[in-house]
Amino acid sequence: MDFTSEEYDICIIGSGPNGLAAASVLAGSGLSVLILEASDTIGGGLRTKELTLPGFHHDVCSAAHPMGILSPYLKTLPLEKHGLKWIEPEASVAHPLDGESAVLLKLSLEETAKELGKDKKSYIKLISPFLKNPEGLLSDALAPLGIPKHPFLLARFGLLGLQPAKSLANSWFKEERAKALFAGCAGHAIFPLEKFLSGALGLLFSLTGHVRSWPVVEGGSAMIAKSMESYLKELGVKIKTNYKVSSLAQLPKTKAILFDTSPDQLGSVAGNTLSSSYIQRISSYKYGPGVFKMDWALDGPIPWKDPNCLKASTVHVGGKLSEIAKAESEVWSGKHPDRPYMLVVQQSQFDPTRAPKGKHTGYAYCHVPSGSTKDMTEIIENQIERFAPGFKDGILARHSMNTKDFYSYNLNYVGGAITGGAADLPQAFFRPIARMNPYTTPNPHIYICSASTPPGGGVHGMCGYYAAKAVLKKIHKLKSIRY
Incomplete structure (x- = not known):
């Protein structure tokens, strides 16, 4: 469909949680909003698919949502009325250790x-x-x-x-x-x-x-996006998928454009409307390390040495402080740890809709250097086996994604980085660049609302919320234009 002949107050490029949050703020203020998404479904990191075997539903990216359930903005939306159901486990985190019981982070x-x-x-x-x-x-x-x-x-x-x-x-x-x-x-x-x-x-x-136990979502993380989509349609927001924007000429007449994208994509699509100094500065944005992720169809629960680990939605696998520090330091310096720090999420332990009766899903990822194509399958499975002997025997099927797979899946994940950019100094405070209002650009009609803006990565929608607030301060001064 060609939108160039139409007119909207707001056009949002990308439909991750921040783009959706921005749309809800702007549409809730009475503005007409169009969301354009390159993929066949909305959600960015909020997608759930049968990656291994039929009936096994795996979260492609984000899986447990402490910031989602606690988000100062998302919790104000009526998403439960639109199908969202948080499932809170007994413990948020289990941390297994060699030769002793696991430590549990409980409510x-x-x-x-x-x-x-x-x-x-x-x-x-x-x-x-x-x-x-x-x-x-x-x-x-x-x-x-x-x-x-x-x-x-x-x-x-x-x-x-x-x-x-x-x-x-x-x-x-x-x-x-x-x-x-x-x-x-x-x-x-x-x-x-x-x-x-x-x-x-x-x-x-x-x-x-x-404050709240780290939840998973009944039916998969995609249900967060679907509930937001249902709410946005109630507000009159129009959403178009399978629409990849490579030029502003593809957009309708509009007052403001919000990019729920990486700074790279902002520069690629809108670069000729922005100052050369701004483009130069965002081109040096640091995305940080990437991830290697695995999903498994399992014959049963993960056989942790300490069965109390099954009480937690998330298991931090990595051993002692010194081991975790060593692994993360190695990744930052471009190396692949032999014993990586890993996040394991056990959605099917709390949500039976994720797998056939009696079966389970498994989810884990570790950090790797940006752009890595090394197959970490054996290393990841050995690290889990260390704390859950017999884990490999229960694997029915596996699926893996390296950094290039993540970038192909979502162009926001530059080098396989899933958090919108490194959150070290100074990027934790000034992202994508130091600017009085980080959501604005030198072009008064163009804004950025992705995880590459404050407060950074996570399913909380706050980047989109604050970007939308920045638009609302200026919208009365903006006239509709067509590029």
Whole structure:
């Protein structure tokens, strides 16, 4: 379909969670909105497919959603009325260790701390101040730089979070159990635990597990996108799939264009309407390491040495703090770890719709250098086997994706990076570049709303929310144009 003869107030290129969130804000303000998506379904990282065998439904990218259920914006939308059902497990995280029981991150701070031996009091002292107003902290932490609503709480978080995760864990804890649990949460940062700011992710993911258990979605992560699509259609938003935009000439007459894309794609499509200095600066944007992911059709649950691991939606596999730190440092320096840090998600353990009766799905990924094509299958399966002997015997079928597969699946995943770009200094605060309003560009009609803007990666929609707010401040001054 040719949209060039039509007219909309807003055109959004890309339909990841941020593009969908932006559309809901703008359409909810009475603007006409068109979403254009290159793939045959919407969702970006929110897709679920039968990747292995019929009846086994695997999340292609995002799987467990701590930031989704806690998102200051998404939780205001009536998505449950449109088919979304969160499933919250008994524990958010299980962290297996050699020769001893696994550590579980449970909703109860006290129950979690009981498992940490001599570090019980230290863990409570570290986490409890943020649980007095976690919603306030998240609203400030998931916002662009500005005047926080809860400055003292955010300052406390910042003073701790700016530290390297390895230093923070070693200074607060004496024993390996608490250190390993914190390291597993910090590993979500996808950069070395010796780097400044890695402590923020460890702290953030640790405390979220005490606010709500990290959920999976009944029917698959695609249901988040489908529920948002249903809500957007109720608001009058028009969505067109299988429509790849390579030029602004393909777009309708519109007042504002939002790119839910990588900075690379923004430059490629709209470069001739933007200043050369802006293009030069976004071209040096750092995307960071990529991932190698595996999905399995399994004959039964993963046979963890400690069956308590089956109580958690997510299992952090990697062993001790020192092992996780070593693996993440190796990835950052361009190496492939022999014992990688991995995220394993057990959706079918809590959602029986994911697999045939009595069977299960398995999901895991590890971090690898950007652009890597190395097959990590054996390394990943050996690492799981280390803590779950007999795992390989239960594999009915497997599916893998390397960094090039991820880039082919979604052009936002440059080099296989799934978080929208490295979140180290200064990109954690200034992304895609340092600018008074990071969602704007030198062209007043063009904006960027992807995970390459603050607050970064994750299924929370906050990048799209704040980008839409930036548009609303300017929309009354903008006239419709056709490129």
